[in-house]
Amino acid sequence: MSSKVYITGMGMISAIGNNVAESFHSLETMQSGIGELKYVRSRHKPLVPVGEVKKSTEELMEMAGLNPDNLTTRTSLLGLIAAQEAVKSAGIKDIKEYRTGIISATSVGGMDMTENHWLDYLNEEKSGPWLKYIETHECGDSTEFIADNLGIKDFLSTISTACSSAANAIMFGARLIKHGKLDRVIVGGTDAMSRFTINGFMTLMILDSENCKPFDSQRRGLNLGEGAGYIVLESEKAAKGKVIHAELSGYGNSNDAYHQTASSPDGAGAFMAMEKAFKISGLKPSDIDYINAHGTGTEINDLSEGTAIDRIFEKNVPSISSTKAYTGHTLAACAGIEAIFSILAIKHNIVFPNLNYKHPMTALSFKPTTTLERGKKIDHVLSNSFGFGGNTSALIFSRHH
Amino acid sequence: MDALIEQLKGEIIKQLNLEDLKPADIDSDAALFGGGLGLDSIDALELIVLLEKNYGIKVSNPADGKKIFQSVRTMAEYISANKK
Amino acid sequence: MEQKNYITSLCSIKNGIVSLDGVSGFSDKSIDGVDFIKAAYKEYQLSYPKFYKMDNLCKLAFVASELLLKNNPLTKKYASQDIAIVIANSASSLEIDTEHQRTISDKNNYFPSPSVFVYTLPNILIGEIAIRNSIKGENSFFIFDKFDAEFMSSYINSILDSSKAKCCITGWIELYENKYEAFLYTVEQQEGTLKTEHTAQELKKLYNH
Numbered sequence: 001m002s003s004k005v006y007i008t009g010m011g012m013i014s015a016i017g018n019n020v021a022e023s024f025h026s027l028e029t030m031q032s033g034i035g036e037l038k039y040v041r042s043r044h045k046p047l048v049p050v051g052e053v054k055k056s057t058e059e060l061m062e063m064a065g066l067n068p069d070n071l072t073t074r075t076s077l078l079g080l081i082a083a084q085e086a087v088k089s090a091g092i093k094d095i096k097e098y099r100t101g102i103i104s105a106t107s108v109g110g111m112d113m114t115e116n117h118w119l120d121y122l123n124e125e126k127s128g129p130w131l132k133y134i135e136t137h138e139c140g141d142s143t144e145f146i147a148d149n150l151g152i153k154d155f156l157s158t159i160s161t162a163c164s165s166a167a168n169a170i171m172f173g174a175r176l177i178k179h180g181k182l183d184r185v186i187v188g189g190t191d192a193m194s195r196f197t198i199n200g201f202m203t204l205m206i207l208d209s210e211n212c213k214p215f216d217s218q219r220r221g222l223n224l225g226e227g228a229g230y231i232v233l234e235s236e237k238a239a240k241g242k243v244i245h246a247e248l249s250g251y252g253n254s255n256d257a258y259h260q261t262a263s264s265p266d267g268a269g270a271f272m273a274m275e276k277a278f279k280i281s282g283l284k285p286s287d288i289d290y291i292n293a294h295g296t297g298t299e300i301n302d303l304s305e306g307t308a309i310d311r312i313f314e315k316n317v318p319s320i321s322s323t324k325a326y327t328g329h330t331l332a333a334c335a336g337i338e339a340i341f342s343i344l345a346i347k348h349n350i351v352f353p354n355l356n357y358k359h360p361m362t363a364l365s366f367k368p369t370t371t372l373e374r375g376k377k378i379d380h381v382l383s384n385s386f387g388f389g390g391n392t393s394a395l396i397f398s399r400h401h
Numbered sequence: 402m403d404a405l406i407e408q409l410k411g412e413i414i415k416q417l418n419l420e421d422l423k424p425a426d427i428d429s430d431a432a433l434f435g436g437g438l439g440l441d442s443i444d445a446l447e448l449i450v451l452l453e454k455n456y457g458i459k460v461s462n463p464a465d466g467k468k469i470f471q472s473v474r475t476m477a478e479y480i481s482a483n484k485k
Numbered sequence: 486m487e488q489k490n491y492i493t494s495l496c497s498i499k500n501g502i503v504s505l506d507g508v509s510g511f512s513d514k515s516i517d518g519v520d521f522i523k524a525a526y527k528e529y530q531l532s533y534p535k536f537y538k539m540d541n542l543c544k545l546a547f548v549a550s551e552l553l554l555k556n557n558p559l560t561k562k563y564a565s566q567d568i569a570i571v572i573a574n575s576a577s578s579l580e581i582d583t584e585h586q587r588t589i590s591d592k593n594n595y596f597p598s599p600s601v602f603v604y605t606l607p608n609i610l611i612g613e614i615a616i617r618n619s620i621k622g623e624n625s626f627f628i629f630d631k632f633d634a635e636f637m638s639s640y641i642n643s644i645l646d647s648s649k650a651k652c653c654i655t656g657w658i659e660l661y662e663n664k665y666e667a668f669l670y671t672v673e674q675q676e677g678t679l680k681t682e683h684t685a686q687e688l689k690k691l692y693n694h
Contacts, residue, residue: 043595107606111582118586139577139628158628160577161608168625179643196582199589200602205446205463253623254566257615260603262442272566272621276649388603389612391624418600420537439534446599454596 002235005174005248006400008184009090010340011082014227014327015051018063019085024344027352028372032326034211034223040112040193044202047209051225051328052193053078064149071132073110074226076145079190082228082336083146086186090232091242098183098238101155103173104143104230105165105189107332110136112192142190155182160332162387163294164253165189166229167335167395171251173233183238188230188336197224197331204261212297212329213356214322215306215368222296225328229336231343246343249380250283250396252276261388262300267308269392270294270384274312277382277394285313287380288396290351292342293368294384295322296329305384306364317366319373321354335385335393342381342397349378405477413473416451417444429473445470457485490645493652493677494557495691496549498525498667505556506678507694518663522548533617540581540604542660543613546572549667550614550654557671557678559652565621569650570611571641572669573627576661578607610658622650632657632668634688641672642683657692668692 010020015033017023026033037045039052053060060077061068064084083102087095113133120126121134135141140158147156155176159169166189173187201207201224208221233248254276256269263270278285294305302322309317323341330337345351354368379399386392410424413433417440427438434440445466452458452469458480460466469479497504501514501521511528513521519541526536526544531551539547554560559568581604588597603609608626615624623644629636641653656669670691672683681687 043592109577115586119590138579140630159625160606160628161624161626162606172625175643175647195589196586196605199597200585200605203446203450203597203599203602204443205449205599253625255570255612255615255621255624257565257612257619257621259441259616260443260609260612269621276623387608388606389608389610389626390615391608391611418538419534421534443600443603444538450596450598 002177002180002237004236005177006234006236006239006244007231007246007248007343008234008239008242008244009086009232010245010343011085011089012227012229012337012340013053013078013082014330014337015053015225016326018055020340027326027341030353030355030372032211032355034325034328040195040198042195042198044198048198048207049211049223050193051223053226071129072145073133073136073142074112074192075106075108075110075190076136076142078192078226078228079104079142079146080149082188082190083150083186083230086230086232087150095151099154100152101176101182101185102143102147102152103157103159103169103185103187104146105159105169105332105336106139106142106191107160107162107165108191108194108197109139110141111196112194115194115196161391162389163329163331163334164385164387164391164393165332167385167393168253170231170248170335170339170395171253171393174248174251177233177235184232184234186230186232188228189333190228191226191331191333193224193226206298208297211356212325214295214297214324214354215302215361216357217359217361219297219299219302221298222324223328225330227327227330227337228333229340231336231339244400246346246397247400248395249398250277250281251394252280253391253393256390256392258390263304263386265304265307267304269390270305270308270386271312273392273394274308274382277396281396281398283380283396286316288318288382289376289378290318290345290381291320292338292381292383293320293322294386295324295354297324301386303361303363305386306361310365315365319351319369320366321352321368323352325355335383335395338383338385339395339397342383345378345381346397346399349376350374351378402477402481405480406473409473409477412451412455416447427473431472433470433472452480456480458483488646488674490642490672490674490683491676492679492681492683492687492691493671493673494553494679495670496553496667498545498549499665503552505552519660519665522665538600539613542578542580542658543604543610545660545665545667546610546658547613547617549658549669553654553669553671554618559654559671560618560620563651565619567622567651568620569622569644569653570614570620570624571653571655572611572658573629573637574607574657574659575628575630576659577628578605580661581605614654632692634692635685638683638685638688645672645674
């Protein structure tokens with residue numbers, strides 16, 4: 001049993017950088033990674049700016065130190081690269097030294113590869129090495145791939161609850177540590193860009209044809225992104241003598257129970273998830289120094305989330321921003337990536353700006369931070385992530401003393 | 402117009418999987434949304450697909466749906482005015 | 486001190502048989518595959534206009550949850566935020582994923598459907614149960630090779646033991662290529678119609694029964 005859950009390592013890859021240091025540099029220099037679709041073939045290319053990782057799948061293979069004839073998916077590769085960095089940054093030399101697990105979130109799974117061959121699979125006369133991608137299609141395969149490459153054997157799990165998936169992976173990991181089931185656990189998520197996703201979000205008409213503008217009254221929708229983000233959670237025992245980046249002090253999950261994809265107008269689910277996170281952490285809303293919002297840039301999310309935030313903070317909202325205009329919405333990975341942004345905010349006492357914001361929403365009491373804010377002490381950060389299916393999650397990261 | 406309205410009712414039932422309804426159950430002038438049919442925002446998007454698939458009419462701003470889909474009649478009027 | 490948790494009611498739908506708390510109900514082996522789910526919906530006179538719009542996986546989850554909650558109306562006993570929902574399966578939402586893929590693969594017949602796409606996530610079935618019953622507690626969806634009694638019992642017991650919820654709707658909802666299986670049950674902190682302790686061993690027995 002461990003009453004505290006410490007974060008000792010971080011690793012990520014996204015449109016704004018191939019590791020934590022590069023990503024932090026992009027955040028500080030206010031450089032967005034959103035641009036023209038390059039690595040996925042799509043009829044919608046001119047209409048959908050996206051946040052792609054700036055590497056081909058072959059280049060990713062090399063980065064991960066794998067043989068190029070290794071047949072694997074982009075989702076798995078992004079996940080492995082980020083998880084490798086997380087393990088390394090936590091100074092883990094021997095993965096077997098403690099009971100170690102991995103909980104990885106994904107919604108795309110191996111679809112980025114199988115969608116290229118799906119018609120071939122139906123043709124019995126065709127054959128090729130791509131047949132092997134069938135085995136990589138399911139969500140759990142990416143987790144097994146990462147675990148095998150890192151030598152993790154004690155515990156593996158895959159969570160798929162749409163865009164809140166990685167937050168739920170982090171929450172689940174924290175529980176395993178608190179209950180003494182594991183000493184350390186690598187938690188986060190990975191998702192690659194795919195035609196399946198682009199076409200689906202097109203039908204929902206919630207993709208902005210320009211760069212997304214979270215919390216702006218003229219927002220038109222989200223930009224899709226891809227990437228992976230993992231953090232290493234350790235118990236008090238395992239983290240002894242190590243550099244501790246932050247503590248995971250609170251977490252909460254709820255269901256909005258309103259609509260398959262749309263959030264409720266009053267943000268009931270979001271409110272309850274934040275309320276639970278506060279209860280576990282023992283903190284009050286006024287203790288929060290920065291909110292890394294889910295802030296996708298869709299008409300419905302930003303209004304619903306903003307309304308819930310106004311309610312729980314009683315209109316005294318601290319510095320708040322959505323970083324989706326940097327990375328795009330990385331779906332099941334976003335809460336992993338944004339956990340790292342939250343921890344970086346604490347480490348560097350910095351608030352990252354909400355890019356592309358111009359026009360305030362009349363329904364909300366607050367305006368997001370639009371410039372890089374330095375010098376204010378950031379001790380507690382709230383990070384929200386909400387998914388289709390009404391799945392709403394909130395995490396609180398706190399400075400370790 | 403009446404023929405188009407009747408045809409549309411059948412198409413709406415099929416497109417929206419309203420299996421337990423018959424065309425006669427849908428009033429031509431009653432509100433499609435917020436009324437007894439229990440339709441939601443996804444159904445509105447689905448009707449936009451119907452317009453494109455069956456009538457070649459492209460609606461690119463989902464907000465336009467509010468006016469077009471007031472009732473089966475307004476939908477039929479929109480189709481006759483914009484059909485290619 | 487860890488308290489005991491109990492399986493208090495159970496609904497299973499598979500191979501053309503509905504069974505409630507271990508007692509066989511509606512059965513018709515002549516109905517092929519997933520059509521049985523619709524037949525059960527009609528047989529039990531369930532009424533929910535949105536039912537027909539759901540994909541087959543959600544239809545299965547919906548019928549199982551309606552029957553389960555009719556037997557054991559948790560929403561009358563507990564506050565909406567005290568009821569958790571945790572579901573697992575193996576095929577995820579693969580059946581409807583294939584449907585969506587079909588609509589975007591043919592350049593000459595390209596009409597992807599938003600109402601198909603919204604179901605291409607397995608946890609939407611939890612959303613449907615939550616919407617229907619206004620259940621707002623913690624919810625999660627897991628993907629395993631096969632039903633994992635050890636995981637399910639320890640995960641759900643830990644939610645209840647740590648007071649994150651007071652009861653839970655949980656189980657296995659699997660549907661792919663015309664095969665379907667629902668094993669949905671309620672867990673509470675005291676005995677109900679069923680008085681089976683929620684341990685991996687008891688759960689395995691019930692599941693394999």
